[in-house]
Amino acid sequence: MNVEMLQVADAVAREKSVERELVLEAMEQAIKTSARRTYGNRMIEAIIDRETGVISLNHVRTVVEEVEEEENDLTLEQGKELDADAEIGTEFRESLPPIELDRIAAQTAKQVINQRIREAERDRVVAEYEPRVGEMITGIVKRVERGNVYVDLGHGEAVMYREDLLPRESYRQGDRVRAYLREVRNQPKGPLVFVSRSDAGMVQKLFEQEVPEIQDGLIAIQAIARDPGSRSKIAVISTDPSVDPVGACVGMRGARVQAVVNELHGEKIDIIEWTEDPAAFVVNALAPAEIERVMVDEERNTIEVACVEDNLAIAIGRRGQNVRLASELSGWNVEIMSTGEEQEKRTVEVATAKADFVAGLDVDEDFASLLITEGFVALDDLAYCAVEDIAAIEGLDADLALEIQKRARNALLDKAMQAGASEEGESGVTLLDLEGMTREVAEQLAAREMITVEALADVAADDIADIEGLSREQAEALILVAREASGWFE
Secondary structure (H helix, E strand, O other), X not given: OHHHHHHHHHHHHHHHOOOHHHHHHHHHHHHHHHHHHHHOOOOEEEEXXXXXXXXXXXXXXXXXXXXXXXXXEEOHHHHHHHOOXXXXXXXXEXXXXXXXXXXXXXXXXXXXXXXXXXXHHHHHHHHHHHHHOXXXXXXXXXXXXXXXXXXXXXXXXXXXXXXXXXXXXXXXOOOEEEEEEEEEEOOOOOOEEEEEOOOHHHHHHHHHHHOHHHHOOOEEEEEEEXXXXXXXXXXXEEOOOOOOXXXXXXXXXHHHHHHHHHHOOOOEEEEEEOOOOHHHHHHHHOXXXXXXXXXXXXXXXXXXXXXXXXXXXXXXXXXXXXXXXHHHHHOOEEEEEEHHHHHHHHHHHHHHHHHHHHHHHOOOHXXXXXXXXXXXXXXXXXXXXXXXXXXXXXXXXXXHHHHHHHHHHHHHHHHHHHHHHHHHOOOOOOHHHOOOOOHHHHHHHHHOOOOOHHHHHXXXXXHHOOOOOOOHHHHHHHHHHHHHHOOOOO
């Protein structure tokens, strides 16, 4: 029986790929748990001899300062009676007769052993696969349930959910599958290893395997945008001027990129050279469409692209795929329009800008057109640029440029306050309408996002006392006036 127990431990360790010692410890724990049915609350220690398999049961009693459990605790005096050298913490072991495992005890022992082995398997799987997240991994399809594919990795099992498969891709039991190790999650029911063939990381790892220059660090993959099963765009850059990143990824006669396409069952791959210029990069990303004009709006993080009518469908792509992938790849919102639509939009923008300049700057239409020609298409452009940029316009000096900028800022302030007053329902009352308010103070309040009378009424004097040109007494007076205008005292 004793030898058979060691043989069972060896067999379980091999089958579950866990340490033999861990299986023996689980058996000891199971025996200890079963012994409680015989020995009650006694502190039991079960030991299996690693060489012979002999099982020893001991009752362990400990010397403590204050006895809480008479069966398991000894006072220092009792301990010294057993051993003159005993001290607090000394343990005494008394051999107990072996127990007979009935059906219930055997079932309990089996549950304890299985639980410990499952925990060991979970820890082993996590330890083995967690460091490999982000790698390509190969396994054998174990089963398919409700469209989800369960893959035998050899030392563990992975799941590939339906959305992680490529469209129209199917697997049967026994099929070999190569996928991207996306995540390892440790949870009470056991570890879950997630693999995917639709993740963008799959494309990156395939190129790393096929292109030696990527492995050597001569080429770097900067970004990937993917519509799984249909098309991917990959942006690459060379760290060596003598290496063509696009040509290296394509390979001789397209051999390298074709190997990736074959693994992805015909998914189209666009390889684009990465550049720091967002406009040039977006133009490359929209290939093969021919782009006529590009407008970059950094504030809105938007790039507007104009192309001739014949190229519009190509630039947008089927169901917007081409422009969507270009946006994802570049990190910019890409808006595509025809040259006719772009011209019409520019005409409207110029007319709006001209009207804003005439009304806000108090200038004539000819001067407004001159500002637009010089690249100023909004009051913001004039209000927050360097004065030297305005003074550089032919016929203007620094004083006139400063005056134009001042008027632009005043016009923006008036617009903001009117808009804020309308939103707050203040019947058109603005900060500039308050008694004692100056435009300089109003500008500083607007910079702090206080553009309405209600906003000023809600603050304390300490919040605005540090505004330049405003004393504490003036701050208190302005807040009081704002509260009166807001109806606080009605």
